[in-house]
Amino acid sequence: MITIFGVPSAALFGQLLLGLINGSFYAILSLGLAVIFGLLNIINFAHGALYMMGAFVAWMLLNYLGIGYWWALILAPVIVGGVGILIERNYIAPLSFSDQRQSFVLIGATAIGFLVLSFGFSLSATLAFVGAAVIGVAAASIYAWKRPSQSSTVHVDHLYGLLLTFGLALIIQGLFRNQYGVSGLPYGIPPQLAGGQQIRLFDAPIMFMPNYRAWVIVASLIVCLATWFMIEKTKLGAYLRAATENPTLVSAFGVNVPLMITLTYGFGVALAAFAGVLAAPIYSVNPNMGADLIIVVFAVVVIGGMGSILGSIVTGFTLGLVEGFTKVFYPEASSTVIFVIMVLVLLVKPAGLFGRAS
């Protein structure tokens, strides 16, 4: 048995691997938050709930429709991204509308839908609520589509977006908790990625590497780098960066900025759902999985710098590793180390390690 600084290598590398896995999730989630924050200027508190929804959609696809992991990896982000688009159009965007009629349609149709489904069709509270939300969103979308585009908008404080998404997160989590309980549902590793490799250095075994965990690290790296490339190196990304800086001027050039905002939110949410599917075979599928993770991810975002793309990727992976190291060498601090770093960074460089002070 090889030991390093008095720690058995298998334990050390095992913890580092775990750190890297956690770091993968931190990176994808904080990347989505950064993209959303850049353009919408809101901190998307619903991010953890939508990550959880991604895992649940994978579970539902498998258990209700018999659709397996690889399709879920594509379908869950598309479905949850679509939910994100509806959330943005019907809940977030109207915050800055100067007339609130679309919101009244949303509220009215949701309320009537709930009464009808709950008392008329005697559905359970959870199902009636989900059905009512669908009816409300459909009515508000039709209303918004039928009338001329809202050209006059008012500026609202970012705090309202944060509070709104926080409320949505609690509602979504509550619905899943009612329906599926909190004990967690199993989701198996896809057969192609079962098993693992014994990693050796000069014939000495160092650690056992499960295939699925290696895949999670590789997949998250690829998704993060592809997103970074798209934003920093393509024409589409140039629109995104420009609209992040000065949305008014970009729309004065003839670009549909509200549409870009909606699609960006949908994309950020799809990233969260992708992470949720990756996570499903590792952690059990649980309504609280997002709430537990998102607090750490917010700390990661603060450390990396709000809105920085590369910053969120690098910080996400690094802090995962730091957490893993801490578990080996100073386990007492392992659950607080990220928050200690956050406080230190805020004191020394409030804009974050990669953030530009404005």
Place this chain on the structure above:
Amino acid sequence: MAEAALRAPGAARASAPLLGISNLEAWYGESHVLHGVTFDVAPGEVVTLLGRNGAGKTTTLRSIIGIMSKRTGSVTFDGVETIRMPSRAIARLGMGYVPEERGIFASLSVYENLMLPPVVKPGGLTVEQIYELFPNLRERSGSQGTKLSGGEQQMLSIGRILRTGAKLLLLDEPTEGLAPVIVQQIGRTIERLKRDGFTIVLVEQNFRFAQTVADRHYVMEQGKVVDMIPNAELDRNIEKLHRYLGV
């Protein structure tokens, strides 16, 4: 006869304004800034908006392109009423806007800034033609947009809307704070654009410069157009103009 009859409607169209503004009012939040601006611009014309600081020149351009959140009255472009349109739709009718603060994007390279505004109409300049107009931009095409000098940023801000095929250019103080040689270069550019048939609304503090390029001058005071002076009569009205501008 037949020929004259054919030509007549075309001639009538040519004299109709490309841009017609009447009773335009605009607000920043609660503060009422434009109080009934009325003027028009014929196709191919270069007109200036002159006036003291705070007279409402910038706000007028912002209202035309549609980025004031509240505006009323009438703004027609090529016969289309735009007052209820969002700015993205107005821009797509063929207007290009160069803001007072130039609006160069720091997170984009010079080349990306140049390529950013979408082409809205056929017949815009090619990148190559823009580089011929402003050779500095070619040399600096890989730099970060905001690393350019003030003059180069102004060239970039003008250059990037020439690609779009916009027929009407709204230029807000393109010579502000620039060295005389650069002012001359921008003056030559405006003359060249006028020869190519662009219609230009130019906001200027410097009426000596305005005189070299414009056909007519509108004078603004406290959110209204209070006078119009054809360029040929500018010298005769110089004292009146000094009074307007408070110089």
